[in-house]
Amino acid sequence: MDLQLTGKRALITGSSSGIGAGIAEELAREGALVVVHGRNADRTHAVARAIADAGGRSATAIGDLSTDDGADAVANAAVAAFGGIDILINNAGGRSGGDGASDWMAASVTDWADTYQKNTIATVRMIHRLAPAMKERGWGRLIQFASSAANSPSSAVGHYAASKAAIINLTVSLSKAFANTGVTANTISPGMIATPSVDEWFDQIAAEKGWTGPDAAKRAERWAMANIVHQTVSRVGRVRDIASLTAYLCSPLADFVNGANFRSDGGRSPGIN
Incomplete structure (x- = not known):
C-alpha cells in the first residue's frame, strides 16, 4: 500500500535507538524526509547514516528536550534540514529514579517533576515550536507516544505512568484545538516491545x-x-509493529483519525475507548 508519504518531512524525537529509530527507518522507506533526533550525537548520526545507506533521505538534530534551549536547538535544526516539518512524532521520554518493582514511594517529588519534564512538558515544547506552521500550511501530523502503563498502571513507577496518561489527555485537547485545520493529533501506547x-x-x-x-x-x-x-x-512486540502503525497515522490516508489513542500492546490493557 502506498501511504503517500513521499516528500513529507518528519521529525522523530528520541530516534537514536529503539522504537524511535525503527519509526525513522520505516518512514524513510515510505519516502519521507526524516530528521533523526537524540542527545548522543554518535548514535543519532549512526541511525541517519543507516537510513541514507539504504537509499533514504535523513538529517539529524541533537538536543535535550527537557530544557527550552534544547528544544529550540532541535526544532531549529529540524526545520533547517528540509525547510519545515509536516510530521512531528513525540517519542522521546524517560523517567527519573523510582525503579523499584513494587514500591510506589520510591519515587521522590523531584523524580515526579523530572519525569513530567522529560515526557509531558518535552512533548508540549515541541508542539509549541512546530505545530503552528503545520496549521498555516493546512496539513500536519502530531503523534504522541504514551504507554500501556498510562491506561493500566501497576504499582511500579507511578510517576512515569501518570506522565504518560497526561500525554493521552493533552492529545485529545490538542486535536480539538486544531480542529478543521488539516492537522491531526493522535497517541500511540505501546506495550512490551x-x-x-x-x-x-x-x-x-x-x-x-x-x-x-x-x-x-x-x-x-x-x-x-x-x-x-x-x-x-x-x-x-517488535519495533516494526509500532513503526507500521505510526507510518499509517502519519499518512494522508489517516485524515479521518483524530484524537485517538492506539493501544498496540498485545492486549495487555484491554478496554473500551
Whole structure:
C-alpha cells in the first residue's frame, strides 16, 4: 500500500535507538524526509547514516528536550534540514529514579517533576515550536507516544505512568484545538516491545532462574509473558509493529483519525475507548 508519504518531512524525537529509530527507518522507506533526533550525537548520526545507506533521505538534530534551549536547538535544526516539518512524532521520554518493582514511594517529588519534564512538558515544547506552521500550511501530523502503563498502571513507577496518561489527555485537547485545520493529533501506547533494554531484562531473568544455553533468553521471554506481562498475544512486540502503525497515522490516508489513542500492546490493557 502506498501511504503517500513521499516528500513529507518528519521529525522523530528520541530516534537514536529503539522504537524511535525503527519509526525513522520505516518512514524513510515510505519516502519521507526524516530528521533523526537524540542527545548522543554518535548514535543519532549512526541511525541517519543507516537510513541514507539504504537509499533514504535523513538529517539529524541533537538536543535535550527537557530544557527550552534544547528544544529550540532541535526544532531549529529540524526545520533547517528540509525547510519545515509536516510530521512531528513525540517519542522521546524517560523517567527519573523510582525503579523499584513494587514500591510506589520510591519515587521522590523531584523524580515526579523530572519525569513530567522529560515526557509531558518535552512533548508540549515541541508542539509549541512546530505545530503552528503545520496549521498555516493546512496539513500536519502530531503523534504522541504514551504507554500501556498510562491506561493500566501497576504499582511500579507511578510517576512515569501518570506522565504518560497526561500525554493521552493533552492529545485529545490538542486535536480539538486544531480542529478543521488539516492537522491531526493522535497517541500511540505501546506495550512490551523488544528493544535492547527489554532484551537485557530477559537476560537478567534467565540468569536469576539459572537458565543457560542458546534458548535461555527465549525461555525467559515466555516466562515473562506468562507471569508478569499478562498479554492476550503470546509474543513480545517488535519495533516494526509500532513503526507500521505510526507510518499509517502519519499518512494522508489517516485524515479521518483524530484524537485517538492506539493501544498496540498485545492486549495487555484491554478496554473500551
